[in-house]
Structure formats: structure tokens, C-alpha cells
Amino acid sequence: MRFYFSLVAALFFALILTEGCKPDAPGPGTTAYKLDIPKGLPAMPIPTDNPMTEEGVALGRKLFYDPILSGNNTQSCASCHKQEFAFGDNKALSLGIDGLPGTRNAMPLANLGFQRKFFWDGGAADIESQAIAPIQNPVEMHETLPNMLKKLNASSTYPALFEKAFGSATITTSMVMRALAQFERTLISGNSKWDKVQRGEASLSAEEERGKEIFLAEDKGDCTHCHSFGSTFSDFEFRNTGLDSIAIDAGRFLITLQATDSGKFKTPTLRNIAVTGPYMHDGRFATLEECVDHYNVNFKNAKYLDGTLVERKKGLLNAQEKADLIAFLHTLTDNEFLQNPKFAKPKD
Amino acid sequence: MKMNKQVSYSTLALILMVVTFSACKKEGSHSPYSKVTLSFENAVDDQAIKFGAIDYVNPAGNQYSVDLLKYYVSNFAFVRGDDSVFNFQRYLLVDASDSTKWSITLDSIPNGAFKALRFYVGVDSAHNHTLSQDGALDPSHGMIWDWKTGYIFFKHEGYYKNTAGVNTPLTQHLGTDNGLVKVEIPLNGIPLDGGPANMHIRFNLNDAYRSPNKFDFNKDGFHMSSGVGDVFWIKDMADNLSRSFSLHRID
Numbered sequence: 001m002r003f004y005f006s007l008v009a010a011l012f013f014a015l016i017l018t019e020g021c022k023p024d025a026p027g028p029g030t031t032a033y034k035l036d037i038p039k040g041l042p043a044m045p046i047p048t049d050n051p052m053t054e055e056g057v058a059l060g061r062k063l064f065y066d067p068i069l070s071g072n073n074t075q076s077c078a079s080c081h082k083q084e085f086a087f088g089d090n091k092a093l094s095l096g097i098d099g100l101p102g103t104r105n106a107m108p109l110a111n112l113g114f115q116r117k118f119f120w121d122g123g124a125a126d127i128e129s130q131a132i133a134p135i136q137n138p139v140e141m142h143e144t145l146p147n148m149l150k151k152l153n154a155s156s157t158y159p160a161l162f163e164k165a166f167g168s169a170t171i172t173t174s175m176v177m178r179a180l181a182q183f184e185r186t187l188i189s190g191n192s193k194w195d196k197v198q199r200g201e202a203s204l205s206a207e208e209e210r211g212k213e214i215f216l217a218e219d220k221g222d223c224t225h226c227h228s229f230g231s232t233f234s235d236f237e238f239r240n241t242g243l244d245s246i247a248i249d250a251g252r253f254l255i256t257l258q259a260t261d262s263g264k265f266k267t268p269t270l271r272n273i274a275v276t277g278p279y280m281h282d283g284r285f286a287t288l289e290e291c292v293d294h295y296n297v298n299f300k301n302a303k304y305l306d307g308t309l310v311e312r313k314k315g316l317l318n319a320q321e322k323a324d325l326i327a328f329l330h331t332l333t334d335n336e337f338l339q340n341p342k343f344a345k346p347k348d
Numbered sequence: 349m350k351m352n353k354q355v356s357y358s359t360l361a362l363i364l365m366v367v368t369f370s371a372c373k374k375e376g377s378h379s380p381y382s383k384v385t386l387s388f389e390n391a392v393d394d395q396a397i398k399f400g401a402i403d404y405v406n407p408a409g410n411q412y413s414v415d416l417l418k419y420y421v422s423n424f425a426f427v428r429g430d431d432s433v434f435n436f437q438r439y440l441l442v443d444a445s446d447s448t449k450w451s452i453t454l455d456s457i458p459n460g461a462f463k464a465l466r467f468y469v470g471v472d473s474a475h476n477h478t479l480s481q482d483g484a485l486d487p488s489h490g491m492i493w494d495w496k497t498g499y500i501f502f503k504h505e506g507y508y509k510n511t512a513g514v515n516t517p518l519t520q521h522l523g524t525d526n527g528l529v530k531v532e533i534p535l536n537g538i539p540l541d542g543g544p545a546n547m548h549i550r551f552n553l554n555d556a557y558r559s560p561n562k563f564d565f566n567k568d569g570f571h572m573s574s575g576v577g578d579v580f581w582i583k584d585m586a587d588n589l590s591r592s593f594s595l596h597r598i599d
Binding site: 049050119121125128129130132133137138144146149172173174178181253255257 | 477478479480481482486487488492494495496497498524574575576578579582
């Protein structure tokens with residue numbers, strides 16, 4: 001009896017004394033944020049320790065556009081993630097605050113909430129954790145987290161906004177991460193022409209229709225094998241697509257340290273693909289034509305080349321078929337997303 | 349037999365009385381629970397750590413300095429003589445340059461004679477795959493990577509003299525789930541009797557480079573748990589670290 005009592009007591013104390021625990025949920029008096037998910041997209045899992053609130057999303061949006069998060073207060077997340085390019089960048093490699101280029105192409109930010117791993121190599125395990133990487137990266141925003149917190153805590157506006165969203169005016173790193181993640185989860189794209197066709201509100205042209213069939217056909221494009229046809233246009237798995245015979249960037253290997261992951265990168269979504277060039281993890285292709293040519297003839301026989309490409313014959317698509325495929329890809333552009341005022345830089 | 353049993357009952361009663369009596373003698377020790385402070389004290393063999401000077405020699409004979417030494421210790425457990433285990437899921441980030449960051453107090457450990465103290469160097473995988481955490485695991489303590497989610501469990505930075513005698517940057521960053529280090533320190537029946545106790549744990553940095561894997565910095569001076577050359581090093585370094593902690597004294 002006594003023993004059990006001690007054990008229970010010990011467990012109880014161990015529980016209440018847990019440090020480094022998950023932070024508390026939202027502040028009192030917040031309003032739950034209702035996500036607007038267009039028909040055809042799946043439900044979005046929301047982490048229990050970061051429920052969406054109106055206050056949190058508004059704060060995250062302000063932070064996303066505020067250069068206060070960078071070392072010399074000149075660069076915000078939006079400097080490399082621009083709404084007109086589906087929150088990607090139109091440069092192959094973006095420059096950080098010191099004018100230095102990174103090694104990878106800035107990724108578009110749409111439908112992040114349906115994904116499980118972030119970055120080209122999946123190095124970030126959740127949206128919250130991703131947010132501090134660019135802030136600290138020397139070739140990006142080049143700021144230290146302690147200094148970022150000092151600036152935010154000293155500002156005349158932020159402590160009150162954090163208090164509204166998270167119930168405490170003393171700003172912590174985790175609150176910044178959670179606010180940015182809440183805003184990023186609202187960046188949902190599901191109103192392209194293709195979506196409207198699904199809903200019976202529009203129809204594909206003959207060319208687009210042929211392109212769709214090529215996208216799906218195993219003996220033609222077979223794009224759907226990885227960029228799964230349907231709601232998210234990717235299964236988000238990591239693959240080597242033979243861009244180089246010997247990978248220059250080790251990709252997923254850098255995270256897992258598994259040899260078989262060399263040169264593997266996350267399969268990106270093809271939503272809004274017409275506006276998110278340059279393409280691939282290093283921005284090597286300027287146009288969709290070059291991307292299609294890659295799959296049609298140019299992919300190389302890398303050691304860990306994905307099995308479907310190992311088996312693929314070269315030159316399956318003629319010029320007309322390539323044009324049709326590209327016409328279909330253009331139907332994935334969602335102008336409402338690119339112009340939605342709720343995602344734009346907040347006025348104040 | 350019967351006789352014997354009776355004797356043993358009365359012996360037991362006697363022992364109990366003595367224990368109770370002696371427990372009552374000490375001031376403030378009526379509690380059936382003890383409070384233990386673990387203090388992590390850092391050294392290089394028998395030298396105290398002085399920062400910035402190339403004053404130390406590792407087991408492979410390389411001269412080196414300590415400019416930064418930080419590590420996580422976590423998930424402490426006390427194993428009592430009767431094999432019951434008392435767990436504390438807590439995290440301490442030890443910074444060798446700041447004596448206010450060396451200790452952690454674990455309260456309400458049921459009294460008894462203890463066999464062992466267990467803890468980990470690093471962060472368990474349940475807490476190693478998100479950075480949205482507070483306290484010791486707040487990512488602003490400089491113990492995370494920029495490019496992948498996870499904590500750096502152990503960080504030693506400084507310089508070493510390479511074979512040509514040139515001062516060369518030394519970087520030892522251990523992390524990833526495979527690099528979690530399990531440490532068990534025998535307590536050989538040390539009694540906890542309701543009073544506070546301070547256990548001074550000694551971390552010998554040279555032990556991290558000694559055995560079973562003797563590291564030569566000319567070959568192993570740069571590791572960030574992120575490259576081809578780190579796969580085996582992570583395991584080897586974790587092995588060494590598991591033998592680098594000892595109980596120095598209790599007061």
C-alpha cells in the first residue's frame with residue numbers, strides 16, 4: 001500500500017515538475033479561427049498545443065511581413081515568400097540580409113498544413129519548428145533568437161498582441177513560432193480552374209483535357225505517380241529524380257544520414273506551378289518546358305534514381321504532348337489565392 | 349525454525365525502531381521523502397576548466413582548448429534497493445561557463461537505500477522532433493541546428509593544435525536520436541533518509557575522447573552529426589560519453 005502510494009506520489013510529482021514541456025494553449029478570451037478549406041481538399045490536422053485563433057493568425061501575419069525578425073531589420077519572411085508567386089520567389093536562389101545567396105530555391109507556401117515535413121529535404125519536423133530556421137540562418141535573416149526576443153519584447157506593439165493571442169506579454173520563442181505557423185496554415189489554395197472543373201463550375205479546353213490525360217497516363221507523363229492527381233498534387237515523399245548523376249546537394253541524406261537518401265528531395269506540389277519558377281530545389285530550370293524536358297529526356301541515371309524513372313523510356317512525349325501537358329499545369333493556378341487580401345501585408 | 353522466525357521478527361522490529369529513532373534524531377528529516385540536488389561539475393582529468401586557453405591534452409595527445417561546453421542532461425531516475433524506480437522527466441542544460449546552470453533539484457524521492465542513478469545526456473525522441481517548447485528546451489539557448497529540427501545534445505567548441513602545430517577550430521556537436529546517451533551511476537546503497545542531499549556529479553571532458561573510442565582531433569576534430577563522416581561517430585561518441593560521468597561526493 002505504502003509502496004504504491006509512494007510510487008503514485010513520485011509519478012505525480014514527476015508529472016507536475018516536468019520541464020521543457022509543451023507550452024500552454026491560447027490565452028483566455030481568444031476567438032477560434034475557422035479555417036476555410038475549399039471542397040476537394042482534405043481536413044487539416046491542427047496540433048493540440050497550437051489551436052488556431054483569430055488573434056494568433058493576425059499576429060502571425062504581422063510577423064511574417066515584419067523585417068524586425070531579421071538581423072538588420074531589412075528582411076521579412078515575405079522578402080523571399082511573395083504572394084504573387086504563391087509565396088515563393090522568382091529568383092533561383094534568394095539573397096539573405098548580407099547579400100549572400102543560399103543553396104536552395106525558396107519554396108512556395110501553400111497548403112502547408114496538409115504536409116508533415118518541411119524544407120526540400122524534410123529537415124523541419126513541423127511548421128512551428130521550421131519558422132526559426134530562416135531567422136537564424138546566416139545566409140537568410142541572420143538574427144539570433146535572444147536578440148529577436150529582445151527586440152519584440154521592447155517594441156511598443158508586440159507585447160500586447162502576444163498577450164491577446166497567448167495570454168502572456170512576455171514573448172517567448174515558442175510564441176513566435178506558433179503565431180507564424182498559425183498564419184501559414186491559413187495559406188490554403190484550392191480555387192484554381194482545375195478545382196472549379198471538379199465542382200462543375202468550369203470546363204477544361206481540349207488542349208488542357210489532353211494534358212490531363214498525359215499527366216495521368218503511365219506510358220506518357222505518369223506525373224501522378226509522385227505529384228498525386230487530386231487535391232494536393234503531391235504525396236510529399238522524398239525522391240531522386242536524376243537531376244544529377246552524382247548529387248551535388250545530398251538532400252534528404254543530410255537529415256537521415258541514410259546512404260539511400262542521397263540526392264532525394266521532397267516532391268513539391270504542382271499547385272500554382274505556372275507562377276513559382278525557377279524550378280527544382282536549386283532553381284536550375286527557368287521554365288516549365290525545361291521541367292517537362294527533364295522528365296521526357298534529360299533525367300540522369302543517378303545511383304538512387306526513383307524506380308519509376310529507372311523504368312521510364314526516354315522521349316515518350318512529342319512537342320504537341322509537351323504543350324498539352326503544360327497547358328494542363330496552367331489550370332492549377334489559383335488567382336484567388338494569389339490575390340486574397342487576407343494573406344497580403346496587413347495595413348498598419 | 350519457529351524459533352528462528354521469531355528471532356528474525358524481533359530483529360526486524362528492533363531495526364525498525366532504530367531506523368525510526370535515528371530518523372527522528374536528525375533535524376528536519378521526518379519526511380518519508382528526500383530531496384536531491386544533482387550538481388554537474390566539469391573538469392578535464394583533474395584540472396578545472398579554464399576557458400579559451402589551449403591548456404589541455406586529450407588521450408590521443410592533441411592539445412586543445414575549451415571555448416564552449418554545454419550539454420543537456422534529462423530524464424533522471426533513482427533506482428532503490430527494492431528495484432523500484434523513481435522517474436523525473438526533467439531537462440537541465442548544463443553550461444560549464446555558468447555555475448548557476450549546473451544543478452537541478454529533484455524532490456519527493458521516497459526514502460531508502462539506493463542502487464543507482466540513471467540519466468540521459470540529450471533529449472528523448474518524444475521531445476526531439478519539435479522546437480516549440482519552453483524552459484530548458486526553449487530553442488533560443490543555442491542548442492539547435494538551423495537546418496533540421498532537433499537538439500544538439502552535447503557541444504564542445506574550441507581549438508586544437510594540428511600535426512603541423514597550427515591552431516585549428518574544434519567542433520563537437522552530438523545529436524540525433526541515435527546519439528542519445530544513457531548514463532548509469534552506481535550508488536552502492538547510499539541511503540536517502542528524508543534530508544536534503546547534494547550529489548556532485550563529475551563530468552570529465554577527456555573521458556569523452558578516451559574510451560572505448562580514442563579520438564584524434566586531426567581526424568575527428570569536426571563533427572556536427574550531419575554528414576557522411578558522422579554516422580559512426582555519433583554512436584562512438586555516445587558510447588564514450590556514457591562513461592564520462594561519476595559520483596564525486598555527496599553532502
